[in-house]
Amino acid sequence: MLFSHGLMDIFYLVIFPGFIFTMTIGLLSTQIDRKISARLQWRVGPPWYQPFADVVKLLGKEIIIPEGSNKISFLLIPFVGFAAVILLSTMIWLANIYPDSSFVGDLIVIIYLLYLPSIALIIGGSASRNPFGALGASREMKLMLAYELPFLLATFTIVVKNGGIISLGGILNYQASNGAMITQGASCIIAFIVALFYIPAKLGEGPFDIAEAETELASGPLIEYSGVTLAIFKLTKSMLLFTVPIFILSLFAKNIWTPWTILWYLLILFFIILIKNTNPRLRIDQALKLLWFPLSGLSLAGIILAAVGL
Amino acid sequence: MSDNHKLTDMSRWGLKKSPWAFHLSTGSCNNCDIELLDALTPRFDVERFGILLVGSPRHADILFVTGIVTVQALPRLIHVYNQIAKPCLVIALGTCACTGGIFDGSYHQIGPVDKIIPVDVYIPGCPPKPEAIISGVVKALAKI
Ligand code: SF4
Numbered sequence: 001m002l003f004s005h006g007l008m009d010i011f012y013l014v015i016f017p018g019f020i021f022t023m024t025i026g027l028l029s030t031q032i033d034r035k036i037s038a039r040l041q042w043r044v045g046p047p048w049y050q051p052f053a054d055v056v057k058l059l060g061k062e063i064i065i066p067e068g069s070n071k072i073s074f075l076l077i078p079f080v081g082f083a084a085v086i087l088l089s090t091m092i093w094l095a096n097i098y099p100d101s102s103f104v105g106d107l108i109v110i111i112y113l114l115y116l117p118s119i120a121l122i123i124g125g126s127a128s129r130n131p132f133g134a135l136g137a138s139r140e141m142k143l144m145l146a147y148e149l150p151f152l153l154a155t156f157t158i159v160v161k162n163g164g165i166i167s168l169g170g171i172l173n174y175q176a177s178n179g180a181m182i183t184q185g186a187s188c189i190i191a192f193i194v195a196l197f198y199i200p201a202k203l204g205e206g207p208f209d210i211a212e213a214e215t216e217l218a219s220g221p222l223i224e225y226s227g228v229t230l231a232i233f234k235l236t237k238s239m240l241l242f243t244v245p246i247f248i249l250s251l252f253a254k255n256i257w258t259p260w261t262i263l264w265y266l267l268i269l270f271f272i273i274l275i276k277n278t279n280p281r282l283r284i285d286q287a288l289k290l291l292w293f294p295l296s297g298l299s300l301a302g303i304i305l306a307a308v309g310l
Numbered sequence: 311m312s313d314n315h316k317l318t319d320m321s322r323w324g325l326k327k328s329p330w331a332f333h334l335s336t337g338s339c340n341n342c343d344i345e346l347l348d349a350l351t352p353r354f355d356v357e358r359f360g361i362l363l364v365g366s367p368r369h370a371d372i373l374f375v376t377g378i379v380t381v382q383a384l385p386r387l388i389h390v391y392n393q394i395a396k397p398c399l400v401i402a403l404g405t406c407a408c409t410g411g412i413f414d415g416s417y418h419q420i421g422p423v424d425k426i427i428p429v430d431v432y433i434p435g436c437p438p439k440p441e442a443i444i445s446g447v448v449k450a451l452a453k454i
Contacts, residue, residue: 034357043355050360053327057371060321062395064368218365226368226395 017093018086026238027051033273040277051238058231066129066224073127078232081120085239088113092247095168096257102169107155110168110247117236118144121211125221136220139284140211146291147201153299154191158251160306161188172255180254187305188252194299195248199272201291202244203237206276210284245269317397325371325397326451328360332370332394336387338377342404342437346374349440356444367393372450378406378413379420391427399430399450403443408432
């Protein structure tokens with residue numbers, strides 16, 4: 001039912017919740033990130049069009065395919081991650097605008113789609129036949145194993161709490177009648193805190209920029225990418241910076257189809273920027289320990305609390 | 311500027327507004343490198359002009375070469391230059407890179423940078439001040 005409006009589908013995917021809208025807001029969020037980071041370091045920071053200029057420039061540059069790489073996966077995989085983000089954003093927004101039109105289990109589809117950009121990084125890094133790329137890919141893989149566990153447990157808390165609804169529209173309808181999920185007791189507050197830690201890990205920002213590691217891996221999986229393919233990776237990351245917080249907001253803070261979302265989104269963005277600028281990068285084993293033991297333990301406690309009814 | 315003629319107005323604008331820099335030392339005394347790093351500190355804040363230091367030559371638009379090209383560095387310089395996605399600018403940073411400077415005529419050198427790859431802008435000085443580096447980058451961007 002979600003995609004059954006004929007021509008409207010193309011509009012949804014290309015213009016409003018999909019490509020153009022998500023890209024614009026995502027690039028603007030990247031700009032907010034760079035500007036606030038600059039202000040925190042007592043700098044002036046780049047002008048407002050900076051991320052757009054970066055993308056325009058990359059689109060005009062040469063694409064180099066490294067010798068001995070797997071050409072097809074190297075060139076195609078950025079687009080897989082990119083398409084996944086567009087679909088993800090469209091699904092989340094449409095579920096919010098028309099809660100009744102979402103299908104059962106779309107929560108699971110959304111979680112699967114969230115994997116794809118990271119998998120694109122892993123495959124792209126491995127296909128590039130560069131030792132740094134391979135190292136970055138292996139770190140991204142370990143990081144993925146680390147952050148998915150607490151986040152899955154956190155989403156599971158919501159499902160337990162609302163009595164087994166696994167469609168995003170259903171969760172939104174439940175919140176519309178019973179109040180936002182985050183106000184429903186201690187278990188949901190715990191799940192929300194865990195989900196907040198998931199955002200920088202998912203985006204490879206802040207203390208979790210282990211895979212890209214500018215200083216020692218020279219941007220890891222992206223090391224061999226140039227031109228359009230690099231632009232697609234940068235765009236994917238910017239769009240995720242918008243989509244992941246929006247997904248978490250619609251899980252925890254009622255329908256996002258209200259003006260208040262702008263405020264909540266900016267607060268989450270500011271939180272991400274603050275922990276990014278105040279924490280040094282974690283080692284991969286430290287990240288694994290942090291995400292598996294304290295945070296997964298916390299989400300497990302959240303599930304138990306939710307099962308008891310708190 | 312290699313491949314300049316192929317650029318559209320849009321990518322010309324993009325290249326001017328977001329030049330990413332890659333830094334290669336081909337045998338400098340390390341002083342020019344330190345001045346380049348000084349130019350990247352928050353005091354000068356070159357991110358105002360969109361300049362970022364990148365770790366991979368594939369992402370770079372400007373190649374900063376410091377120091378005279380030594381016999382050892384020659385293959386590396388050619389390799390890195392070929393790895394950069396074109397169009398790109400090459401800036402010879404410091405007197406050594408421009409003319410050979412105090413190392414001119416020594417036994418270990420091939421010559422200044424423009425003997426091997428095309429150079430767009432020369433920034434003389436031993437070492438050049440960060441202000442001179444920024445002014446050199448502005449001149450380089452004007453050539454796009
Ligand atoms: S120009 Fe001067 S400071 Fe720069 S590498 Fe040569 S000798 Fe060193």
